[in-house]
């Protein structure tokens with residue numbers, strides 16, 4: 087008996103990434119890793135969570151905290167989010183908000199909501215590989231998002247139809263300090279994206295996972311805020327905003343949220359009911375308590391720590407990178423993106439760097455929907471202290487020198 091023969095066609099595109107195989111090697115002692123794109127656990131507000139969980143379980147709320155709850159999400163948390171969204175220029179009501187199990191679930195639901203096989207999703211080259219992983223089972227075609235006006239909406243529509251017979255359903259992008267490049271879409275870019283999607287008559291999925299982690303420069307309102315400013319009301323907007331507490335409070339509790347026009351939220355609520363009924367009640371209660379008690383102060387501490395690490399990485403790159411290597415200078419987030427001289431392969435470099443220098447990173451290739459980008463790598467500065475970053479960049483410089491020859 088071979089059950090794998092009976093798997094649905096959609097599973098053909100659910101593949102383990104080659105990177106995961108390479109990263110298994112990271113368990114060896116002495117490796118300095120800039121591979122994991124995860125928050126530093128030392129920065130989690132553990133005391134505040136300990137208090138929130140204890141108070142909930144000791145109080146009258148214990149029963150309801152352990153009970154099923156509504157699919158839309160814990161109301162006091164949605165109310166707090168209404169206030170936060172208003173602060174960034176997104177006036178909305180609790181009915182515009184759905185709590186999800188992390189923003190990863192939001193990406194899965196939005197793929198399910200919009201994509202029929204052969205429909206087109208516009209994504210950056212490179213983009214968050216977890217978004218590609220979430221969309222892939224819905225069998226889309228990908229096209230390269232371009233917001234500088236060098237491709238017309240007609241051109242995007244025509245190639246969507248000609249190649250797979252579908253239509254462009256959405257543009258997905260991480261607007262601030264993207265994973266993997268660390269880059270941010272500026273105000274003009276946000277406006278021209280909105281021009282493009284209006285012409286295309288498609289949705290925008292705005293992934294705001296890193297939005298709170300800005301270290302310098304002025305905040306830029308979300309794309310959804312720009313669209314509300316144009317159209318007057320969230321109900322007239324095509325942008326769907328995906329937020330997350332993963333990079334600010336805790337990724338393990340799996341709490342994120344979607345903000346969108348009500349008809350979108352209503353359909354997503356049905357999807358949530360069918361998929362997991364609701365996100366864990368206790369986790370939502372704890373996130374609500376901690377967010378209300380200390381969100382701003384906590385995020386300000388996290389920013390301070392990561393700012394120092396970002397600065398250390400940029401300074402060390404200047405010192406140790408051989409000629410011909412270029413990198414981004416992110417104003418926030420967790421990542422720096424390196425472009426290596428053409429012909430230097432990121433995956434080969436990882437094998438060499440692990441073996442000879444005991445330093446790790448993620449080859450950039452897997453972030454490209456078209457399989458390009460072999461001469462790129464992603465470095466994450468979130469989990470290493472300044473001295474380790476300095477030593478790690480020194481080692482990376484040596485590995486690169488050996489690779490370039």
Ligand code: PMP
Pocket residue numbers: 123187188189190191214216260264265293295329330331332337341342
């Ligand atoms: N979007 C981006 C750009 C990410 O980097 C991540 C996590 N690495 C996610 C979404 C998913 O995060 P979560 O589900 O924990 O909110």
